[in-house]
Amino acid sequence: MHIMEGFLPPLHAAAWTVAAAPFVVAGARRIARITREHPNTKLLLAASGAFAFVLSALKIPSVTGSCSHPTGTGLGAILFGPSVMVVLGAIVLLFQALLLAHGGITTLGANVFSMGIVGPWVAYGIFKLARLWGGPLALAVFLAALFGDLATYGITSIQIALAFPDPVSGFGGALAKFAGVFALTQIPLAVIEGLLTVVVVNLLSQYSRDELEDLAFAAGAMK
Amino acid sequence: MKRTNLMLLLLAFLVTLSPLLSPLPKALEQPFAGADAQAEALIVAANPDYQRWFEPLWEPPSGEIETLLFALQAALGSGLLGYYLGLRRGQSQRREHDGANARD
Numbered sequence: 001m002h003i004m005e006g007f008l009p010p011l012h013a014a015a016w017t018v019a020a021a022p023f024v025v026a027g028a029r030r031i032a033r034i035t036r037e038h039p040n041t042k043l044l045l046a047a048s049g050a051f052a053f054v055l056s057a058l059k060i061p062s063v064t065g066s067c068s069h070p071t072g073t074g075l076g077a078i079l080f081g082p083s084v085m086v087v088l089g090a091i092v093l094l095f096q097a098l099l100l101a102h103g104g105i106t107t108l109g110a111n112v113f114s115m116g117i118v119g120p121w122v123a124y125g126i127f128k129l130a131r132l133w134g135g136p137l138a139l140a141v142f143l144a145a146l147f148g149d150l151a152t153y154g155i156t157s158i159q160i161a162l163a164f165p166d167p168v169s170g171f172g173g174a175l176a177k178f179a180g181v182f183a184l185t186q187i188p189l190a191v192i193e194g195l196l197t198v199v200v201v202n203l204l205s206q207y208s209r210d211e212l213e214d215l216a217f218a219a220g221a222m223k
Numbered sequence: 224m225k226r227t228n229l230m231l232l233l234l235a236f237l238v239t240l241s242p243l244l245s246p247l248p249k250a251l252e253q254p255f256a257g258a259d260a261q262a263e264a265l266i267v268a269a270n271p272d273y274q275r276w277f278e279p280l281w282e283p284p285s286g287e288i289e290t291l292l293f294a295l296q297a298a299l300g301s302g303l304l305g306y307y308l309g310l311r312r313g314q315s316q317r318r319e320h321d322g323a324n325a326r327d
Contacts, residue, residue, distance in 0.1 A: 001259040006277035007266060047307035053300030057293050061242040065251045068258040099292050101279035102259075164266050164273070174269075178262055185258045188238050195235040199228045200304075206224055207311035 001068040001182065002093065002111040003156060005104025012163045017109025020086070023117050027086040034080060041080075041211045044204075048076030049088035051200060055193060056092050062185040070193035071152050074145030075200055077120035078127045079217055089116030114155035123148025137205075138198050145197035149190035153182040 008016070035042050055072030062068060073085045090112050096102040103111050123144040130140035157178040166173035204212060247254050266273065283289035 001257055001262075004259050004263050005279045006275035007263060010276060043307055043310075047304050050300040050303035050307070054297050054304065055300075057296035057300065059257065059293075060239055061255045062258075063242045063245065065242070065248045065254055066258045066261055067255045095296065098280065099283075100289060100296075101282040104277065104279060106277045160262060160266070164270055166269060177265060177269075181258050181261045181265065188242065192235045192238050195231045195238075199231050202224055202228050202231075203308055204311075207308065207315045209315075 001153075001156075001185075002096070002103035002115070003107040003160060005097070005101065006106055007104075008107050008110055008159070008163050010106075012159070013106045013109060016107075016113050016159065020109045020112045020117060023083065023086045024090060024112065027083045027116075030081065030083045031087055034084065038211075038214050041214055044208060044211050045076070045080060045084065048079055048085075049091065051075050051197075052085075052088055052092050053095075055196070056096065060189050060192060062188050064181075064185045066181070066185050068153070068182070068185045068189055070189050070196075071115050071119055071149050072193065072197075073115060073120045073152070074123035074141075074148035074193065075197050077123040077148060078141065078144050078201075079204075079212075079215060082117075082120035082124040085120035086112060086116035089120070110159050111156075114152045114159065118155045119148040119152035122151035138202070141198050141201045142194040144194075146190045146194035149193045150183060150186055153186040154179065157182045 031045070034045065052072035052075075055070040057069070059067045059069050071089075073089055076085045076088060090108070093103055093108055093111050093115065097104050097108060126147045127140050127144035130143055131137075135143075157175060160178045161171055161174035164174055165171045166177065169176075242255075283292060
């Protein structure tokens with residue numbers, strides 16, 4: 001669930017767009033490099049984007065009595081590195097903003113920042129840490145996807161709280177309020193995203209060994 | 224591996240289902256509304272002066288059309304993902320098959 005069209009004041013909307021823009025450029029260049037140097041991974045890259053496309057379409061009920069959807073960006077982030085996901089995330093967000101009135105054009109920069117940048121980078125960081133500490137591959141994948149998903153909605157809450165600080169309790173009060181809506185709702189969904197990402201990685205490590213080796217994914221973990 | 228994956232999918236299904244079976248939190252105007260709609264309500268309640276300064280360029284004219292587009296999004300994504308996994312599965316099976324033949 002992204003920030004709704006017109007619900008960030010123009011200054012905030014512009015600032016997040018400016019913040020996200022360099023990542024989009026860097027991500028596009030990285031994709032160009034990957035497809036040039038590892039052309040056999042092109043289809044896997046598309047499949048990673050497709051994973052984000054499906055998961056973003058699934059509105060799932062949560063214990064808070066509301067609905068939200070996972071992001072699906074953790075998978076591509078751990079396979080290809082976090083920078084490619086900003087482009088794939090932006091495509092998903094643009095589709096939803098233009099055709100579904102979900103998210104928006106004016107809030108695209110802010111939403112790209114949370115879903116395409118922070119989420120994937122957190123997922124990638126958690127994955128690397130978990131592997132560094134000797135965590136099994138499946139656990140590392142699960143935690144990466146889970147925290148990437150949660151981080152996305154944590155940032156969404158921060159972005160809205162910055163734009164609409166509480167008249168009494170200020171930014172902190174507003175953050176608690178919006179995190180209660182976005183982040184709390186997201187917890188079971190993040191678990192679901194973690195589980196599904198592990199399923200896909202299991203399938204990949206069975207059928208797509210060549211590509212994973214090419215990408216040096218989890219070197220040594222593949223048998 | 225197949226068993227592990229089936230267990231994981233079952234677990235994901237149960238996590239999805241459990242909110243529908245557990246009692247709803249109280250004081251809920253509309254059960255299972257979108258989190259974005261709830262946030263919008265909070266913003267408007269706390270900032271009654273805020274004017275939404277940009278409207279969506281196009282909105283699905285009805286709930287049905289919206290469902291159509293969401294279903295299309297899911298279908299495109301899962302279609303491509305399924306195509307990819309099926310293709311690779313077939314390729315790796317053929318390789319094993321060829322390998323087995325070569326050893327004969």
